[in-house]
Amino acid sequence: MTIVRSLLSVALVSLATSAVAQERIVAIGGSLTEIVYALGQEERLIARDSTSLFPAQALDLPDVGYMRALSPEGVLSVDPDLILTLEGAGPPEAVAVIKSASVPVVTVPESFDREGVLAKIDAVGQALGIEEEAAELAADVDADLRAAEDAAASIDERARVLFILSMEGGRVLASGTGTAANGMIELAGGQNAITDYAGYKQLTDEAIVTASPDVILLMNRGGESEPTSTDLSSQQALSVTPAAQNGRVVLVEGNYVLGFGPRTGAAARELADELYGNTVTD
Amino acid sequence: MIEAKNVRVSLGGRQILYGIDFAARAGEVTAIVGPNGSGKSTFLKALSGDLRSTGEIVIAGRDLKIMKPWQAAGLRAVLPQQTVLSFPFTVREILRLGLLGGRSGVPVRDLETLPERALTKVDLAGFAGRYYQELSGGEQQRVQLARVLCQVWQPVVDGTSRFLFLDEPVSSLDVKHQLVIMEIARDYARRGGGVIAVLHDLNLTAMFADEVMMVHEGRVAAVGSPAAVLTDTTIERVFDCRLRVGRTPRSGVPFVLPQSVA
Amino acid sequence: MALVQNLPTTRFGRMRAAGDRSALGRLVIATLALVLVFVSLFSLTTGASDASVADLIRASFSEDAVISARDRVIIYEIRLPRIVLGILIGAALAVSGAVMQGLFRNPLADPGLVGVSAGAGLGAISIIVLGGTALGPVVALFGIYALPLAAFCGGLATTLLLYKVATRRGQTSVATMLLAGIALGALAGAFSGVLVYMANDNQLRDLTFWGLGSLAGATWAKIAAAGPIIVLALLAAPFLAKGLNALALGEAAANHLGVPVQRLKNTAIVAVAAAVGASVAVSGGIGFIGIVVPHLLRLSIGPDHRYLLPASALLGASLLLLADAVSRTIVAPAELPIGIVTAAVGAPFFLWILLRRRGVLDL
Numbered sequence: 001m002t003i004v005r006s007l008l009s010v011a012l013v014s015l016a017t018s019a020v021a022q023e024r025i026v027a028i029g030g031s032l033t034e035i036v037y038a039l040g041q042e043e044r045l046i047a048r049d050s051t052s053l054f055p056a057q058a059l060d061l062p063d064v065g066y067m068r069a070l071s072p073e074g075v076l077s078v079d080p081d082l083i084l085t086l087e088g089a090g091p092p093e094a095v096a097v098i099k100s101a102s103v104p105v106v107t108v109p110e111s112f113d114r115e116g117v118l119a120k121i122d123a124v125g126q127a128l129g130i131e132e133e134a135a136e137l138a139a140d141v142d143a144d145l146r147a148a149e150d151a152a153a154s155i156d157e158r159a160r161v162l163f164i165l166s167m168e169g170g171r172v173l174a175s176g177t178g179t180a181a182n183g184m185i186e187l188a189g190g191q192n193a194i195t196d197y198a199g200y201k202q203l204t205d206e207a208i209v210t211a212s213p214d215v216i217l218l219m220n221r222g223g224e225s226e227p228t229s230t231d232l233s234s235q236q237a238l239s240v241t242p243a244a245q246n247g248r249v250v251l252v253e254g255n256y257v258l259g260f261g262p263r264t265g266a267a268a269r270e271l272a273d274e275l276y277g278n279t280v281t282d
Numbered sequence: 283m284i285e286a287k288n289v290r291v292s293l294g295g296r297q298i299l300y301g302i303d304f305a306a307r308a309g310e311v312t313a314i315v316g317p318n319g320s321g322k323s324t325f326l327k328a329l330s331g332d333l334r335s336t337g338e339i340v341i342a343g344r345d346l347k348i349m350k351p352w353q354a355a356g357l358r359a360v361l362p363q364q365t366v367l368s369f370p371f372t373v374r375e376i377l378r379l380g381l382l383g384g385r386s387g388v389p390v391r392d393l394e395t396l397p398e399r400a401l402t403k404v405d406l407a408g409f410a411g412r413y414y415q416e417l418s419g420g421e422q423q424r425v426q427l428a429r430v431l432c433q434v435w436q437p438v439v440d441g442t443s444r445f446l447f448l449d450e451p452v453s454s455l456d457v458k459h460q461l462v463i464m465e466i467a468r469d470y471a472r473r474g475g476g477v478i479a480v481l482h483d484l485n486l487t488a489m490f491a492d493e494v495m496m497v498h499e500g501r502v503a504a505v506g507s508p509a510a511v512l513t514d515t516t517i518e519r520v521f522d523c524r525l526r527v528g529r530t531p532r533s534g535v536p537f538v539l540p541q542s543v544a
Numbered sequence: 545m546a547l548v549q550n551l552p553t554t555r556f557g558r559m560r561a562a563g564d565r566s567a568l569g570r571l572v573i574a575t576l577a578l579v580l581v582f583v584s585l586f587s588l589t590t591g592a593s594d595a596s597v598a599d600l601i602r603a604s605f606s607e608d609a610v611i612s613a614r615d616r617v618i619i620y621e622i623r624l625p626r627i628v629l630g631i632l633i634g635a636a637l638a639v640s641g642a643v644m645q646g647l648f649r650n651p652l653a654d655p656g657l658v659g660v661s662a663g664a665g666l667g668a669i670s671i672i673v674l675g676g677t678a679l680g681p682v683v684a685l686f687g688i689y690a691l692p693l694a695a696f697c698g699g700l701a702t703t704l705l706l707y708k709v710a711t712r713r714g715q716t717s718v719a720t721m722l723l724a725g726i727a728l729g730a731l732a733g734a735f736s737g738v739l740v741y742m743a744n745d746n747q748l749r750d751l752t753f754w755g756l757g758s759l760a761g762a763t764w765a766k767i768a769a770a771g772p773i774i775v776l777a778l779l780a781a782p783f784l785a786k787g788l789n790a791l792a793l794g795e796a797a798a799n800h801l802g803v804p805v806q807r808l809k810n811t812a813i814v815a816v817a818a819a820v821g822a823s824v825a826v827s828g829g830i831g832f833i834g835i836v837v838p839h840l841l842r843l844s845i846g847p848d849h850r851y852l853l854p855a856s857a858l859l860g861a862s863l864l865l866l867a868d869a870v871s872r873t874i875v876a877p878a879e880l881p882i883g884i885v886t887a888a889v890g891a892p893f894f895l896w897i898l899l900r901r902r903g904v905l906d907l
Binding site for chain 2: 561562563564565649650651786789790792793794796797799800801802803804805842846847848
Binding site for chain 1: 623766877
């Protein structure tokens with residue numbers, strides 16, 4: 001980290017001489033905000049979206065709303081000179097209008113694997129004009145993620161994992177393929193118990209029983225609606241799964257596990273520990 | 283002149299009218315009488331174009347069935363048995379609806395005051411500012427009659443007589459206003475218009491009608507002057523009730539009292 | 545309350561007759577037109593940012609003053625299209641509410657309450673979800689008009705069905721209408737649900753955003769797509785006014801008065817479906833304007849549609865602009881969906897009206 005800091009001061013000097021350095025940045029997308037902080041560039045950040053909840057200091061920034069329902073004037077009102085958005089921010093009309101106000105908008109693509117995280121860091125580094133620091137951060141994160149991947153590769157018998165996004169009113173909304181949850185399960189060396197559909201959909205009780213997960217991941221939405229193990233045992237279909245029988249239900253924090261940012265390596269290792277015990281990663 | 287030939291009406295697969303022949307002349311009050319369910323209101327609805335019917339209906343020499351609504355509206359106005367109003371209109375606003383078609387037959391400068399004149403006629407002077415829904419049933423019925431009068435105020439326009447179709451116009455009125463309304467009808471006829479009224483009250487029929495059609499089970503039971511139609515035998519046959527028809531001493535107008543039931 | 549206020553004089557200096565509210569109607573319309581102008585100006589000068597209209601005007605007249613490209617975009621590309629769209633949609637919703645209430649002879653008929661909006665929504669969702677596949681040819685044929693047209697068709701089908709079910713021999717049963725509306729709304733909702741289930745992630749995002757009801761997507765392109773349809777529907781309204789007045793006496797009586805009832809009903813249904821369809825297509829479901837505005841106006845100027853319809857258009861536009869101003873600024877720099885604002889204000893207000901008027905006049 002000290003290396004990053006010292007490099008940073010050099011970078012700041014060089015930026016000060018450059019006319020194009022943007023000093024009023026809005027980050028839209030939780031992982032992008034995290035990356036900006038990890039790069040030590042938080043001084044340049046003036047606003048965030050409602051999915052940017054980490055680190056805690058970020059919460060002090062003005063919130064421009066949910067990344068998929070942006071208000072163009074709201075975003076422009078903080079007077080940004082650069083907007084970093086994650087792929088999928090919208091609505092498209094809002095983004096188009098923001099662009100027409102000659103504010104540069106950098107859209108960062110997202111994919112839920114190691115390459116995806118590195119590409120994000122790279123893109124943010126380029127947008128902020130600090131490619132070298134970004135490369136350093138990327139190297140650290142890469143090592144982290146590779147370690148997780150290597151650990152995962154050594155697993156012979158993969159645990160079947162069911163990721164539950166919400167259990168509102170007893171309806172189980174579970175992750176299929178192509179989601180951040182699916183990516184995280186694979187990074188941690190698990191196997192998604194649901195591969196019949198893409199995205200998050202409601203599961204029937206029979207599908208839950210058939211999926212027969214060894215481990216259930218419950219998303220902690222950080223609030224009053226936090227699911228509890230009583231919810232789980234009261235759900236007939238879930239309660240007969242091996243996961244529930246063996247008490248292997250893990251509460252995970254959405255931002256941390258699904259964010260695919262600098263903390264993803266750590267999250268993957270933690271999850272692998274939950275799945276296989278410390279033996280794998282040690 | 284209104285002429286109907288062989289008018290038949292079926293509702294929901296059940297035949298109500300079995301071929302009615304009918305004529306009403308301008309200058310006369312023509313009453314349609316008959317027991318409940320005999321089809322007299324149904325016949326008036328067929329005449330008004332509310333119900334689909336077979337047969338022929340001719341008004342002022344023209345086929346009513348192919349007439350546009352605005353054309354028919356210039357030749358006859360219809361007072362329904364009952365009107366349910368959906369919004370809080372004032373009495374004046376209701377009366378102005380009668381002027382909608384623009385065929386009242388009065389000069390434009392008099393249109394503004396026509397509602398007042400119509401209200402005075404039905405004994406509701408000063409009611410223009412009231413809300414219709416706040417009036418009693420009888421007052422509402424008279425407001426509707428005033429509206430109908432506004433629509434065809436002049437009985438004769440361009441040499442064509444116009445008609446009032448009145449479906450039980452006095453059913454919820456006190457005796458004074460029953461007479462007021464029937465006088466209006468008679469006056470309209472005297473001035474050259476025609477009036478066709480479905481009536482329940484045989485005595486008012488006898489007093490005011492020039493011509494009576496008695497309907498029984500969807501067929502014409504009798505036609506003619508009140509004296510010719512309102513007889514002991516017809517009434518017993520049609521109303522299934524043995525009443526004795528009396529005659530007023532001087533004019534010889536028939537009357538029927540329930541007390542006379544045998 | 546028995547006597548309607550007697551306006552002493554008019555601009556002609558002539559005494560006004562009792563029960564004649566036409567002068568009051570004209571006065572209210574003129575006032576509302578003025579209010580709309582002020583509300584529009586207020587809207588144009590209010591927002592999350594400090595972009596100033598005054599600066600913009602100064603910059604366009606004087607060489608010295610300058611305005612940033614950002615502020616220019618905020619005013620020309622964000623606020624102005626939003627105001628134009630807000631006026632169009634507010635007017636469309638209020639007028640279609642008033643027309644529908646006149647048509648059904650019932651002040652509770654509202655496109656939102658009786659499933660017309662849900663039907664229009666189904667049409668719009670079909671295009672969003674199936675536009676790339678099954679309905680591809682429709683999109684290819686109609687381009688930007690595909691979405692409002694589909695919403696129009698959905699709204700039209702629902703209105704026709706509702707009318708068929710709820711009206712017997714020219715009389716509309718209130719209970720049947722409301723129940724049929726609920727059933728039709730549920731049916732449209734069910735089909736919409738199936739489509740939502742089929743939707744991919746991107747489409748889901750479009751749907752979520754659209755479903756909340758918002759003017760946030762206002763662009764000149766959307767105005768070009770939905771505007772002409774709404775304007776046509778609004779232009780039809782004045783021709784319906786006299787007929788709707790007569791219809792208050794019932795279909796038969798309207799016919800006796802010379803009103804071509806069938807044509808009136810057809811025009812009214814198409815106009816309502818067009819206005820609601822186009823509105824729903826661009827702004828999602830925005831509730832309560834259609835029911836609160838005409839109701840409020842009937843209390844003040846009476847039910848005469850010659851005044852009620854234009855007054856509804858003006859008041860609907862003003863109220864929606866105000867609601868939008870709230871939605872744009874209350875959680876700035878983020879934004880609250882406008883449907884939430886209109887429901888939060890409209891629903892309690894409507895309940896209050898119902899309580900206050902209970903038993904006084906037949907609703």
